[in-house]
Amino acid sequence: MSDLVVDARARVGAFSLDARFRAKPGVTVLFGPTASGKTLTLRLVAGVMRPESGSIRFGDADLGDVPPHARGLGYAPQDSGLWPHRDVRAHLTPFASPERSDALLALVALEPHANRRPNGLSGGERQRLAFARALARKPSLLLLDEPFSALDDESRMKMGGIVRAEAERGATILFVTHDRAEAERLGDAFVLFRDGKTEEVSRLRPEG
């Protein structure tokens, strides 16, 4: 049961990010307009990019000293990041036993597509696969970047239920979304992003 403490500065081109927030176990929704720094923040926490200054701590560990693969993460990037040369099931088998891989495919309703390559999948199917891959190692820190934006309402509800179950299991989850209803449904806490600055709030204010 670990808190994630982000206190990091980073710059990409003309954009600069100054992210400061604490995320407790449960679902912390990162909310805000496009290009406000949400994806960049996830990339810093994932360790695929380094902050210019500051630190990212998870529990007792300073993640700055830990390479990405050893951070105990699950990560579903915005573009899903699927591997074109591997079939659906082979996205899970590097991370989980064959039995668990099959169970995960069933969980996200991709069993019928187990032997397909990603280019044969719809946008929603691609997102569900990226989500299942992020869950595969039962991560203690789960990073989901607009994971369900291409899903219909029904499967969005179903996947949201899985996210809640991960939260009950004790995972610390950062969930990026533009969808206010989804944010309110899933979030235990919220971090508002605006122009690269962050603000912790306990609930989303009404629009305007």
Add this chain to the structure above:
Amino acid sequence: MSALAVSLRVVACALVFVVPLGAALGFYLARGRGAMRAVADALVLVPLVLPPSVVGYLLLLLLGRHGAIGSFLDTALGVRLVFSSAGASIAAAAVALPLMAKGAEAAFARVDRGLEEVAAANGLPPRETFRIVTLPLALPGLGVAITLATLRALGEFGATLTFAGYTKSTATAPLEVYFAMQLGDDARALSLSIALVIASVGAALLLRAWSRR
């Protein structure tokens, strides 16, 4: 037709070194940074842009019986590369390595880093990420590089003649064509030439099919 057998043997021995070395060098060129990389990038092209006779001459200075390394090989180990099949392989490897390295560099540079990052961020160690993501995605490009390097090694003439000379065990097909022609054995020159044309066109077609997969 023993010239073709010599050629195949020389090329095969050269490739045993050129493929792994060139692939590793290409990976470094694609991913490395800083001054070391810039130096390696410049040096790797040298055997490709120099006249083959100069490459052969430099090899002779280095590895010949009186060369810097060659004299040591000769006195300490009794190994003589000049006039040997191994020498011909070294000459072929020297000119083929740049093509392998630059081709591999392009192959690795085309791999989407985001696809590697997502592997790492989900818990795959670097070695596994390379095996599961990087290498398979670079494979088509590596195939092209191997084919080009093979063809260059197969067609090697100048460096081989200068460094390894023309003997029974270094008489590759390109050398045989030249000396058959000089000796007026037109039938032999022609039949070997036709064999080389067929091998080259076949490889080019294979390359085309591979890169269109």
